[in-house]
Amino acid sequence: MTATTNAPPTRKRSHGEQAAPPEKRRSLGDLKVAMIFLAPATLGFVVFYIWPTLRGAYLSFTEYSLLSAPKFNGLANYERMVQDSFFWNALVVTVEYVVINIGVQTVLAVAIAMVMYRLTQSITVRAIILAPYLVANVVVALVWYWMLDFQVGIVNQGLGWLGIDPVAFFGDSHWAIPTVAGINVWRHMGYTALLVFAGLQMIPKYVYEAAEVDGSSEWKTFWRITLPLLRPVLVMVLVVTMIGSFQIFDTIAVTTQGGPINATRVIYFYIYERAFTRFDFGYASAMALVLFAILAIVSLVQLRLLRAKESDLA
Amino acid sequence: MRRMSVGRTVCWVLLFVLLIVTLFPFYWMLRTAFSDNTQLPGHPSSLLPVETTLGAFKRVLGLATIEEAQAQGGSGAAVNFWLYLRNSLVVATVTTICQVFFSAMAAYAFARLRWPGRDKVFAVFLAALMVPPIFTTLPNFVLIKNLGLLNSFAGIILPGAFMTPFAIFFLRQFFLGINRELEEAAMIDGAGHRKIFFGLIIPMSAAPIATLAILTYINSWNDYFWPLLVGQQENVRVLTVALGVFRSQTPQGGPDWAGLMAATLIAALPMIILFLAFAKRITNSIGFSGIK
Numbered sequence: 001m002t003a004t005t006n007a008p009p010t011r012k013r014s015h016g017e018q019a020a021p022p023e024k025r026r027s028l029g030d031l032k033v034a035m036i037f038l039a040p041a042t043l044g045f046v047v048f049y050i051w052p053t054l055r056g057a058y059l060s061f062t063e064y065s066l067l068s069a070p071k072f073n074g075l076a077n078y079e080r081m082v083q084d085s086f087f088w089n090a091l092v093v094t095v096e097y098v099v100i101n102i103g104v105q106t107v108l109a110v111a112i113a114m115v116m117y118r119l120t121q122s123i124t125v126r127a128i129i130l131a132p133y134l135v136a137n138v139v140v141a142l143v144w145y146w147m148l149d150f151q152v153g154i155v156n157q158g159l160g161w162l163g164i165d166p167v168a169f170f171g172d173s174h175w176a177i178p179t180v181a182g183i184n185v186w187r188h189m190g191y192t193a194l195l196v197f198a199g200l201q202m203i204p205k206y207v208y209e210a211a212e213v214d215g216s217s218e219w220k221t222f223w224r225i226t227l228p229l230l231r232p233v234l235v236m237v238l239v240v241t242m243i244g245s246f247q248i249f250d251t252i253a254v255t256t257q258g259g260p261i262n263a264t265r266v267i268y269f270y271i272y273e274r275a276f277t278r279f280d281f282g283y284a285s286a287m288a289l290v291l292f293a294i295l296a297i298v299s300l301v302q303l304r305l306l307r308a309k310e311s312d313l314a
Numbered sequence: 315m316r317r318m319s320v321g322r323t324v325c326w327v328l329l330f331v332l333l334i335v336t337l338f339p340f341y342w343m344l345r346t347a348f349s350d351n352t353q354l355p356g357h358p359s360s361l362l363p364v365e366t367t368l369g370a371f372k373r374v375l376g377l378a379t380i381e382e383a384q385a386q387g388g389s390g391a392a393v394n395f396w397l398y399l400r401n402s403l404v405v406a407t408v409t410t411i412c413q414v415f416f417s418a419m420a421a422y423a424f425a426r427l428r429w430p431g432r433d434k435v436f437a438v439f440l441a442a443l444m445v446p447p448i449f450t451t452l453p454n455f456v457l458i459k460n461l462g463l464l465n466s467f468a469g470i471i472l473p474g475a476f477m478t479p480f481a482i483f484f485l486r487q488f489f490l491g492i493n494r495e496l497e498e499a500a501m502i503d504g505a506g507h508r509k510i511f512f513g514l515i516i517p518m519s520a521a522p523i524a525t526l527a528i529l530t531y532i533n534s535w536n537d538y539f540w541p542l543l544v545g546q547q548e549n550v551r552v553l554t555v556a557l558g559v560f561r562s563q564t565p566q567g568g569p570d571w572a573g574l575m576a577a578t579l580i581a582a583l584p585m586i587i588l589f590l591a592f593a594k595r596i597t598n599s600i601g602f603s604g605i606k
Contacts, residue, residue: 031429033507041420041439044476049442052453059453066459112332115325125329127593129336130600134589135582136536138554142561142578143339146346146571152358154342190336194600218321247446250538254558268448275452276543288449295446 060286065279077286087287089262090270093177097266098245100181106238108185109192110230114222116193117200126197129190137187137250144183145170145255170256173263180251180264192241199233200226239299246295267291340586347371347579351572352385370576374560383573393563395580397548398556402581404467405541405552406534409474414527417481418519422511424482425489426497436486443479447539455543465547474534481526488522489515525599528592532585553581 060077062070081087116125132140147154148169156166169179203226211221227234249268252258258265258273265273267287275284346354350365357364372378376394423429424436454473463469492515500510516523538554545551551559560577564570589596 030427034423034427034429037419037423040416041477048454048473052450053445055453056449115329119325123594123597126597128333130597134532134585136554138538138557139578139582142574143343147342152355154359157359254561271448285452288452292446292449
């Protein structure tokens with residue numbers, strides 16, 4: 001289902017394979033065949049993953065405008081970053097986005113998954129809630145851009161009926177980030193709910209039966225049994241969605257473009273602007289490296305804090 | 315045991331609300347796309363299309379003259395979503411075929427062949443899942459630029475054509491589960507690895523390969539960032555990028571909402587159809603792709 005649950009059987013299986021009847025005669029032959037089968041993937045891997053990773057690290061220590069060769073300038077980019085108020089603003093805005101997005105999305109996804117688990121296993125319901133995840137970010141962004149329009153958007157019409165003044169969802173610097181976060185919650189909550197749902201299905205029935213025999217209330221069962229048993233899945237979901245969430249770009253690019261007054265200039269968008277509209281490639285690479293480090297730390301901390309590999313089901 | 319309690323009723327209501335919230339934007343896109351743009355502001359909350367017309371689609375598909383388009387609130391700039399549709403089809407199709415095929419070959423080497431260092435090499439491939447795309451995107455752009463492949467299909471397609479760590483991981487899981495005796499029987503019959511791969515492993519894994527292909531197609535179709543960087547020119551511009559351009563061209567005073575929604579519908583429709591056709595397969599794969 002997820003990496004946590006998949007990894008152990010996989011490893012066991014491959015060990016089992018090696019323990020199968022030895023065919024030493026074939027092992028060298030297999031190496032040759034393996035090299036042929038691996039050749040295209042390895043080419044792509046080296047050229048578009050390994051090499052750019054190394055080159056990106058190098059470029060972060062250079063001044064590079066894409067026009068002439070990169071010029072090594074030591075830690076200058078990093079020193080500049082420390083003093084760049086736009087960089088810090090971008091980080092703050094990104095964190096604000098991630099907190100709102102992940103917070104709302106995770107709570108909703110667990111709630112949706114619980115409701116589905118208890119009420120219906122219908123594949124149609126599951127398919128419908130997944131639908132927003134399958135259309136492009138850009139499409140989602142534009143549809144909501146239209147629905148949330150200040151003048152004629154249907155959402156503000158609805159608010160009008162309720163006697164609420166129209167909200168400039170994208171134009172008001174207080175609302176812009178929550179709005180973008182909300183749009184992405186809409187797109188991702190069904191997907192996240194299905195991941196949690198898959199986790200719920202793995203909790204053995206007898207645990208619930210035991211709880212029922214003990215007279216545990218529904219609410220208590222959820223907090224004392226379901227949630228703890230769900231923890232490994234939740235950690236995986238959190239790590240995956242949070243890493244994705246830090247890289248918000250498409251929605252911003254087609255709606256606010258970083259505005260109003262930098263309110264939505266998230267780190268990904270700032271890196272893009274530096275690299276491709278100011279041709280400040282070295283500096284952009286340095287910021288990308290910092291983002292890389294942040295993501296690595298975030299996922300490590302999450303895995304540690306929540307002891308992902310242990311299950312409470314001993 | 316479970317009777318129709320108040321709690322359950324509330325849950326059903328919540329589920330119903332959720333489905334409405336999920337589906338309404340799709341309906342609103344449809345409703346707006348079939349509306350007359352000049353009439354739209356007068357009836358912002360009409361549930362049915364305002365003055366139902368195909369005008370927006372004609373405008374977006376380049377079937378209306380510039381004057382007609384401007385009269386209906388369009389920007390007058392030439393747009394031709396047929397071309398972008400073709401470009402998206404080319405990019406998504408070639409990427410999917412190449413990526414799935416080469417990843418399947420690699421997965422075969424990792425799952426069915428025995429060679430020294432196999433698990434270590436596999437771990438290195440998997441580790442690449444950790445590197446955030448933005449970090450490799452910048453140098454990849456430099457590479458594509460140096461190769462002179464900016465604004466070419468090759469430039470858009472190449473980075474994704476050979477593999478993704480996820481695709482290899484996904485297929486390897488299924489290949490591992492295939493019974494070894496079948497393979498050995500085929501070998502005794504004199505089949506080589508090529509024959510086993512094409513004649514045995516691939517047919518036996520048709521379902522997971524199809525699932526992966528569908529997911530890859532959707533991802534590739536929806537991708538925005540990379541084609542935005544590499545494929546700006548008309549002749550290779552894909553739908554997502556075209557939508558961004560179209561949005562920035564619509565006049566700020568009275569945007570061409572009907573046209574914009576017609577364009578988003580054109581961009582989303584193939585994925586909606588793909589989804590309707592394979593909903594069950596895609597939905598069932600979600601638990602698995604949690605690794606992504």
